[in-house]
Amino acid sequence: MAERGETIIKVEGLTAKYGDRLIFDRLSCEVKRGEVFVILGGSGCGKSTLLKHMIGLYTPAAGHILIDGDDITTAKGDARRRLLRKIGVMYQSGALFGSMTLLENVRLALEEFANLPNDAMDAIAASKLRLVQLEGFENFYPAEISGGMKKRAAIARAMALDPAILFLDEPSAGLDPITSAELDQTILRLARTLGVTFVVVTHELPSIYAIADRVIMLDPRVHGIVATGAPAQLRDHAKDEWVRRFFRREAEPVASAGATA
Amino acid sequence: MRSNTAKMPGPAAGARIQTERDADGALRLILSGHLDVDSTGALWREATAAAQGAGGGALVVDATGLDYCDTAGAALLVALEREQQAAGGAFAIEGLRDEFAQIVAMLRPSETATTAPPEAKLSFLARLGRSTLEVATDLRTLVAFVGELSVFTLRTLRHPGELRFRDAVSVADRAGIGAVPIVALVGFLLGLILAFQGAIPMQRFGAQIFVADLLGISMLRELGPLMAAILLTARSGSAFAAEIGTMKVNEEIDALSTMGLEPVRFLVVPRVLAALAVVPALTALTSGFALLGGLVVFVQLGFPAVTFWNRILESVHVSDVVGGYAKALVFGVIVAAVGCLRGLQTGNGAQAVGASATSAVVSGIILIAVTDGIFAVVFYVLGI
Numbered sequence: 001m002a003e004r005g006e007t008i009i010k011v012e013g014l015t016a017k018y019g020d021r022l023i024f025d026r027l028s029c030e031v032k033r034g035e036v037f038v039i040l041g042g043s044g045c046g047k048s049t050l051l052k053h054m055i056g057l058y059t060p061a062a063g064h065i066l067i068d069g070d071d072i073t074t075a076k077g078d079a080r081r082r083l084l085r086k087i088g089v090m091y092q093s094g095a096l097f098g099s100m101t102l103l104e105n106v107r108l109a110l111e112e113f114a115n116l117p118n119d120a121m122d123a124i125a126a127s128k129l130r131l132v133q134l135e136g137f138e139n140f141y142p143a144e145i146s147g148g149m150k151k152r153a154a155i156a157r158a159m160a161l162d163p164a165i166l167f168l169d170e171p172s173a174g175l176d177p178i179t180s181a182e183l184d185q186t187i188l189r190l191a192r193t194l195g196v197t198f199v200v201v202t203h204e205l206p207s208i209y210a211i212a213d214r215v216i217m218l219d220p221r222v223h224g225i226v227a228t229g230a231p232a233q234l235r236d237h238a239k240d241e242w243v244r245r246f247f248r249r250e251a252e253p254v255a256s257a258g259a260t261a
Numbered sequence: 262m263r264s265n266t267a268k269m270p271g272p273a274a275g276a277r278i279q280t281e282r283d284a285d286g287a288l289r290l291i292l293s294g295h296l297d298v299d300s301t302g303a304l305w306r307e308a309t310a311a312a313q314g315a316g317g318g319a320l321v322v323d324a325t326g327l328d329y330c331d332t333a334g335a336a337l338l339v340a341l342e343r344e345q346q347a348a349g350g351a352f353a354i355e356g357l358r359d360e361f362a363q364i365v366a367m368l369r370p371s372e373t374a375t376t377a378p379p380e381a382k383l384s385f386l387a388r389l390g391r392s393t394l395e396v397a398t399d400l401r402t403l404v405a406f407v408g409e410l411s412v413f414t415l416r417t418l419r420h421p422g423e424l425r426f427r428d429a430v431s432v433a434d435r436a437g438i439g440a441v442p443i444v445a446l447v448g449f450l451l452g453l454i455l456a457f458q459g460a461i462p463m464q465r466f467g468a469q470i471f472v473a474d475l476l477g478i479s480m481l482r483e484l485g486p487l488m489a490a491i492l493l494t495a496r497s498g499s500a501f502a503a504e505i506g507t508m509k510v511n512e513e514i515d516a517l518s519t520m521g522l523e524p525v526r527f528l529v530v531p532r533v534l535a536a537l538a539v540v541p542a543l544t545a546l547t548s549g550f551a552l553l554g555g556l557v558v559f560v561q562l563g564f565p566a567v568t569f570w571n572r573i574l575e576s577v578h579v580s581d582v583v584g585g586y587a588k589a590l591v592f593g594v595i596v597a598a599v600g601c602l603r604g605l606q607t608g609n610g611a612q613a614v615g616a617s618a619t620s621a622v623v624s625g626i627i628l629i630a631v632t633d634g635i636f637a638v639v640f641y642v643l644g645i
Contacts, residue, residue: 052515056518056519057515080521081521084519085521087519089516089519091512093512095511095512095515096513098511098513109521112521112522
């Protein structure tokens with residue numbers, strides 16, 4: 001296993017546009033191996049857009065994204081497939097395949113990419129579900145389980161081939177605080193024990209304080225990153241007042257009312 | 262809301278408006294009563310019309326008598342203010358209670374609000390260029406899709422182990438076995454009606470016996486494959502688009518892509534192969550039941566059933582049947598591929614899924630008609 005702390009994802013000069021609307025203007029950042037890296041920002045600032053560029057779903061207008069040294073924006077065919085083997089993605093809605101049981105969802109990648117006997121695949125898939133505390137739910141369909149369980153099952157599926165990097169899109173959105181905290185525990189355990197690198201898009205503050213090693217804060221005003229650092233550091237020492245307010249969960253001060261003329 | 266206000270005692274429900282001229286020439290708009298969403302609606306036109314009487318001069322809204330004002334009422338005040346500002350006249354609100362003033366302050370448009378730049382009006386040439394580009398992109402997508410589909414279908418045919426066999430069988434079951442009742446019914450009625458309608462004019466020439474020829478050739482060569490394909494589009498093309506479209510909306514297609522599983526290989530190939538497998542059977546069923554329907558009429562006309570069979574054997578050539586099945590196979594591929602393509606092109610939201618399903622049926626039927634025309638020309642040239 002490679003060294004912790006070395007660069008595993010390198011975003012270089014990423015420019016992204018939706019039609020004529022500029023989202024990122026030459027954005028650059030780096031993710032280190034083994035860290036929990038959080039992409040943060042207000043609604044509509046491009047968090048999910050950055051994530052989708054990193055996992056190769058979107059093609060940037062300019063710039064490169066290197067994963068373990070290979071450019072995912074230009075990789076094709078087998079090279080792309082090798083790159084995709086290194087990553088796992090949990091989508092916002094879970095995106096589990098509705099026509100398959102949880103076990104089959106997790107097994108799918110194993111069936112397609114690993115040359116394993118049937119019972120070995122079952123055993124591995126079941127163990128991934130155990131990793132996210134879903135033992136006993138192997139034969140349930142996604143429609144039969146709760147939202148939090150779907151997200152955990154989606155993490156298990158993303159882990160099927162033991163990727164080096166896990167991308168999570170809003171893991172705690174729509175979950176109650178306890179389920180959300182449990183999910184944070186799961187993420188931390190996987191990061192600390194297995195050395196998995198996490199890239200997480202979220203705006204749940206408690207979750208960020210619990211899991212994040214490093215945070216980048218996106219801001220539509222600059223079409224890119226406005227601050228980088230550990231969450232506590234940004235809360236207390238960020239240069240930008242908006243960033244400090246974000247971490248303290250403060251709204252803009254209410255303007256004095258009454259002036260009507 | 263409406264019932265709540267209806268229960269309010271007399272004077273509280275509803276607001277009144279009066280206008281006065283101040284000594285200094287300013288127009289004074291006196292609002293009183295209960296300014297909520299119901300009463301504001303009734304008052305809006307009256308108030309804005311009255312405010313226009315200020316004619317660029319000062320306008321004072323006297324809200325002293327206002328005992329209730331919600332966001333709808335505050336919106337009226339803000340609208341009056343904006344119109345006055347636009348007309349260049351001074352504006353003031355007097356006697357508005359503090360809690361209502363706060364609502365008004367919240368509704369005032371902020372000066373720093375970022376407004377989206379207005380969509381630039383494009384010249385005719387620019388619009389033509391844009392539409393051309395859109396059509397070109399669409400065509401490129403289509404060509405890329407056909408290419409990808411061909412590559413993966415050929416690969417699957419060479420390595421059958423790669424086919425998701427269970428998926429293909431389940432699709433074939435739904436698209437094929439599930440379609441038997443409607444195909445049988447439509448086929449039977451089609452044959453019955455065609456034979457009956459054909460028999461009436463033929464009777465005048467004593468040529469009723471040729472009803473069998475008419476039915477045999479038209480069904481086996483033309484209508485059987487066509488009806489089967491149209492039914493397949495309506496039942497299964499739309500279903501493919503809706504299924505895959507919903508997967509797209511749920512990010513399942515993205516999930517497949519990032520797992521390194523090409524959606525075309527994984528979702529489209531099994532569906533196309535399943536359609537290819539069931540469409541000959543559906544065609545045979547449609548034609549078979551149509552002939553059965555024709556036979557009923559034929560027997561009613563007083564001919565023995567065996568004559569029907571003999572006429573068909575005599576008039577229908579093997580090339581008619583083979584041509585019909587060749588068409589059916591092509592139709593099957595088109596219907597399944599277009600359904601899946603529309604599904605993969607689905608945008609966001611429930612409406613997009615519906616649009617994809619509709620578009621799958623419409624494009625499917627258009628393509629079937631066009632292909633049928635091409636086949637007619639080709640068969641004519643080949644002398645089939």
